[in-house]
Amino acid sequence: MDYATIMVHLDASRHMHQRLHLAVQLAVEYQATLIGLLALGEPEPRSTRYLMDGDRYLASYKEWQRHAGEMARQAFLGATDGLVIPTEWRTTEWATAATVQGDAHAADLIVLGQRDPADNEAFDDPHFVESVVLQCGRPALVVPYAGAFPKVGKTILVAWNGSREAARAIHDALPFLRRAESVDVVSWGKPDVSSDLWLSPARYAVEWLSRHRVQAQLHDIETDVGNDTGEMLLSRAADLGSDLIVMGAYGHGRVRELVLGGVTRTILASMTVPVLLSH
Structure with a gap:
């Protein structure tokens, strides 16, 4: 299995440019087709319907979109010029999270960027990344907006709580895991609380990985009421020198009624290294 x-x-x-560079590196490593998907968002409906100068606003938005789209296309062409891998450029005039979810079905892995609240030019839907991760049916590599990540996957932390999402994540991350120099499975739970029957022990993850020629070290962390498991995982990733976290994404709902699990919410808000999320 490869991407x-x-x-x-x-x-x-x-x-x-940060996530484009990383996507190019991964495409070259896996000899994969690289698709650049331009999705800038859509104009504010209230501005086009109710403002007296709605037409002027719409014309201005279209001009901004044309200029921004051409800048992104030139960046994609420049980053892929001379590569010996197939490339494809895709664009939608007024993209939404739903259109990105649909386009993601053409890929084995989608690379997204963590939302930067201070970046007004980014895709303007505050729940864009979360909704794509939960609805696209593909693993998503989310790249933090802070820091530099020229390569990922040498030292991987696998977050394991025995759930369906965790099992899905290590399966979807197998191409990364097989190339890693070290893999650490970090399991967490509350002391003196019995596991639900549908949750599997962490040794299952280690054994499954071993059968796929991936040797992993097992680490257990205990969490009590009030502890933020997401923060504990990020702290353990720093201690282990991990450059990639693999974990299941927990949540449900469409964009307007999106409900995220606490760990997923913390990781998406505070990530310090790229995170491969699978739902």
Whole structure:
């Protein structure tokens, strides 16, 4: 199993080049087709319907979109010029989270950027990353807006709580895991609380990985009421020198009624290294 097609989301964000560079590196490593997906968002409906100068606003938005889209296209062409891998450029005039979810079905892995609240030029939906991760049916590599990540996957932390999502995540991350120099499975639970029957022990993850020629070290952390498991995972990743976290994404709902699990919410808000999320 390998990633045959990698898709990277491009917009007008100041961090676009960071995730584009990483997606190019991964596509070269896996000899995968690289798809650049331009998705800038859509104009504010209230501005076009109710403002007296709605037409002027719409014309201005279209001009901004044309300029930003051309800048992103030139960045994609420049980053892939001379590569010996197939590339494809995709664009939608007024993209939404739903259109990105649909386009993601053409890929084995989608590369997204963590939302930067201070970046007004980025895709303007505050729940964009979360909704794509939960609805696209593909693993998503989310790249933090802070820091530099030229390569990922040498030292991987696998977050394991025995759930369906955790099992799905290590399966979807297998191409990364097979190439890693070290893999650490970090399991957590509350002391003196029995596990639900549908949750499997961490040794299952280690044994499954071993059968796929991935040797992993097991670490247990205990969490009490009031402890933030997401923060504990990020702290353990720093202690282990991990450059990639693999974990299941927990949550449900469409964009307007999106409900995220606490660990997923913390990781998406505070990530310090790229995170491969699978739902």
